[in-house]
Amino acid sequence: MAETINFTKAKLDALPLPSKGLRDEYCDAKQPSLRLRVTSTGVKTFCVLKRIRDGGMNRITLARYPEMTIEQARRKTAETIGKIAEGGNPGEVRKALRSELTFRELFGEFAERHGKKKRAWAADLQRYRAYLDRPLGARRLSEITPAMVSRILSDTEQAGKANATINNIRALASTIFAKGIEWGYAETNPVSATKARKKVSRDRFFQADELPRFFAALMAEANDTVRDYFLVSLLTGARRANVLAMRWGEINFSDRVWRISHTKNGDPQNVPLGDEVMAVLGRRQSAVGAGTEFVFPGQGGSSGHLVEPKKGWKRIFDRDEISMLTIMIAETGRTFGPKCNAKTGGEVFESLEARVQRAREMAKGLGIKIDGVRIHDVRIHDLRRTLGSWQAKTGASLPIIGKSLNHKSPQATAIYARLDLDPVRASVEKATAAMLKAGGVVDFCGASTD
Missing domain, CATH: 1.10.150.130 (Tyrosine recombinase, N-terminal domain)
Structure with a gap:
């Protein structure tokens, strides 16, 4: 006969194991139809023991403990008893339990x-x-x-x-x-x-003194798809998912407009394309060739386009940090360069991450304070915010900024609807020119900087 105990986690965890080959069974004091079987190997399994109309006893296995909690087992037991009481066949109930989706x-x-x-x-x-x-x-x-x-x-x-x-x-x-x-x-x-976390509005964007460093490190990116993706993201202010899935068929080259049919807020968006973006797109056409669907094609996944550029994003800031540390080390009279083989004198392959770490260790060894050297807390989405911030810096009105970034709010929607693309284009181009000037970009199409 099963021993009746009040099922608690402490009690179930402390239950003794039966002798080899035997099995003990316990009854829940709060839900008598709920049983726990314990084997000599320590396996503990919840089950429902219920007398049916013909007078026989029927056992329905639920799940193992602790994968199923005590409260879940009690709730599932009550549900099972209810189905049987309503005339449900125990076999069908058992089948339904087994067929429940994970x-x-x-x-x-x-x-x-x-x-x-x-x-x-x-x-x-x-x-x-x-x-x-x-x-x-x-x-x-x-x-x-x-x-x-x-x-x-x-x-x-x-x-x-x-x-x-x-x-x-x-x-x-x-x-x-x-x-x-x-x-x-x-x-x-x-x-x-469960509770949602408090939404904290970010206000991070590239400052004037950060842009030269960002552009220099970005232009040195060997993966031209990743490099151009970040440039288009910054210079259009479009959302990440839209830029990743940018299609050649969405671009009107004569009007220099990118038509995004599906956006996050549900409203289609016409994105004006300035000279700098057109230069990038021209470069992309030469790089990907005719017949491609996406501006930024990718091999990973089934989408056909670039999916996750985070590694490329990290490389930008790794390169910039190495450049800054190299300058700081040089100011001490030492030099930091490629890693060399002590025997042959030849250059040894070194990952970018390893090179960053080696530069940090060398700088620390020379007494250089490296805190704050790396450009901190800038995310890919902050490229979008950077354009809007520089539009504000260069005198654009809030409705113009909202229109260019396809923001949506009840108060401003009517105003946005009355705006045409000419003032939006002028604002974006003015902000773009200011960013590039602050970034020290001299020949954009040639991707060279001061």
Whole structure:
């Protein structure tokens, strides 16, 4: 006969193991139909033991502990008893429990029916793989609790990720569950019981003294697709996903306008293209050749275009830091250069990261303070903010800036609708000229700087 105890985590964790080949069973004091079986190898499994109408006892296995929590087991037991009481066949109930989707399976259907249609799908896929699949992927939907989701968000916060990143992860998980409810796979959304992080508005953009360094390091980028992607992002102020998926068919070369049909806020956008952007596009046409669909083609993934430029972004700031440290080391009378083989005197291959580290160590050894040498806290999205900030610096009105960046607000929408592209083009070109001048760019088409 099963021993009755009040199921708590402390008690279940401390249960003794039966002798080899035997199995013990315990009954929950709060939910008598809930049982826990313990094997001699330490496997603990929840199950429901329920008498059915013909007088016989029927056992339905739920899941192992602690993969399924005590509260989940009690809730699932009540649900199972309810279905049997309504006349449900225990065999059918057991089959339904086994066929319940896992979070990973729901995400697969979410991808096919909804996710892949989104322009930001690549970012959602990356978030799922990085933050949600490992802790939730193998779990049945009914097993996932608000506490589990909250733990994921807290761990992400502890890892130093920005509030915006945490909120994006939360929003993705919530959308997946919402679709699961809509499609009849889930009954509740555990994400709704968790709290979103406070949204902190960023105001970071490239300052005048940072632009020469940024342009110098950017123009030295060997990957011309990555380099030109960042240039177009900065000089148009368009959103990241739109620039990544930029198509030649969207560009009207005679009018010098890029027509974006689908944007984040749902409104189509006409982006005026200045001389500098046209120069980059001309360079891209020569580089990718005829017949390509995307301005920035990519080999990774199934999209056909560049998907993740973060590594290229890091290389820019690595190169700049090396340049700055090289100058500082030279001021001490020493030199920093390529790593050489002590025996042959030949240059040794060295990754950019390794070279940065070697430069830092040499500078520290010479007593050079390196704090603040690296351009700090600039993200790819800040390129968009940089254009808007320089438009403001050069006298553009807020409606003009909003129109050029395709911002949307109830107060300004009517004003934006009355603006044509001429003042927007003039503002963008004026801001572009100011940025390039501050950046020391002399011959843009030749990609050379002071």
